[in-house]
Amino acid sequence: MHSLKLVLYIFLFASSVRLISSRSLCEIYDRHLKYYKVRDCYKSNIPVISWTRTSNLQDCMEFTRQRNGLAFNFSPEEASNYRNFSQNCHVLGCPETKNGITLVADLTFDYYSAYGNLSMTENSTCIKSIxxxxxxxxxxxxxxxxxxxxxxxxxxxxxxxxxxxxxxxxxxxxxxxxxxxxxxxxxxxxxxxxxxxxxxxxxxxxxxxxxxxxxxxxxxxxxxxxxxxxxxxxxxxxxxxxxxxxxxxxYPSQPLENVDFGNISYHGNSSNGQNGTCISKQITKDLNLTIFRREYLRN
Structure with missing residues (x-):
């Protein structure tokens, strides 16, 4: 009887080890997209598949993964006074490719993508969220x-x-x-x-x-x-x-060191940290406009 129990325990243990090993091997290759900042002060006009309001960049990245996004537009909280809407995390089913022709200037947003090297995707076709x-x-x-x-x-x-x-x-x-x-x-x-x-x-x-x-x-x-x-x-x-x-x-890829968008050159950044440069530009722009108006009225 004891021998039978021992054999049974050994069988169950071996089966458990095989199951754990099999699951581990399968989990190794789960796709976990990494997103890179491709462009400061710009957002993509590619159709948004989902959006939300987040307090930081990492939460927006995780929300994008959950919604199977390949790229996203993000606006930090300090830009909330300059946005026309509250949602600051826009998930995109497709990324920009080629020369980023649907990127538009927006001082409150930055554009992030899992496919940061646009030159490598020149002849690609996007299948949304895939x-x-x-x-x-x-x-x-x-x-x-x-x-x-x-x-x-x-x-x-x-x-x-x-x-x-x-x-x-x-x-x-x-x-x-x-x-x-x-x-x-x-x-x-x-x-x-x-x-x-x-x-x-x-x-x-x-x-x-x-x-x-x-x-x-x-x-x-x-x-x-x-x-x-x-x-x-x-x-x-x-x-x-x-x-x-x-x-x-x-392959998903990070941006090149120097990305050429038509007649504007931009030095690529990583996805670490939030961007305050665009907000500073917006504040400076508003301040200059206020000074101009005061001078105009004074004259």
Missing amino acids: GLFGLIEEKHNYNRSTEKCQNIGAHLANVLSEIRTNHLSQYINDTLQDWYKVAYIGLNDINEEGNFRTLNGSKLSCFRYRAWGPGHPRSKHRNEDCVVLDSDRMWRVVKCSSKLPALCEF
């Missing part, structure tokens, strides 16, 4: 496709959720002109047959969602180690030597 993507239509094998994505500051796309698979499948359908509309994604079982992983090492077994097409993955075809996404919202395995388009997902 990320920035690009399709390389030139056909290559899997390894070459991986390199092509890396050359533009991206990696083969993650599709391990229903919302990602559905939106990215639509993107493939809308963009590719071939009758067979598929593209390589960041999923394969090259290292271990049947054990599919993303390019950052996350196991498919850590995720509940699956979108395999009928008959896939095909166990009889053991040389089909790479995965594509098609225009019908399905994953399919193919030979890694197949030459196909590539679906790339851009």
Whole structure:
């Protein structure tokens, strides 16, 4: 009896260790976006998906993460007397790209983004609250496709959720002109047959969602180690030597040291601390206007 209990305890302990290890491995790769200050005294006119009033920058960042924002406009509390509304944290579903053409001057706000290096996102397409993507239509094998994505500051796309698979499948359908509309994604079982992983090492077994097409993955075809996404919202395995388009997902990035916005140059800052420069400018502007009015009335 004691031997049976000991075996049972050992089994339960081993199962617990495996469960904890599995959960830890899955949690390692949870996306936790970091936001960078891209522009002082400016805000983005990209549509706001949510907004609130916060007392500090860190709370606005956390609110943005909770709302799946890719960027945000933030105005510190000391600017409240100069704003036309109380909400000082504006969450954006898409970030500025290219030359920041929808940034507008606003002395009470600063613009923050998870994609601070605008030059790396010049040819990207935003899928709201998910990320920035690009399709390389030139056909290559899997390894070459991986390199092509890396050359533009991206990696083969993650599709391990229903919302990602559905939106990215639509993107493939809308963009590719071939009758067979598929593209390589960041999923394969090259290292271990049947054990599919993303390019950052996350196991498919850590995720509940699956979108395999009928008959896939095909166990009889053991040389089909790479995965594509098609225009019908399905994953399919193919030979890694197949030459196909590539679906790339851009890496979040910090701003360059010097960012050129048309005819205005700005030295990039980190997201640490709040900005008081714009408020000082506003106070100075108001003071100069008051002095001008007094001089005008006196004359």
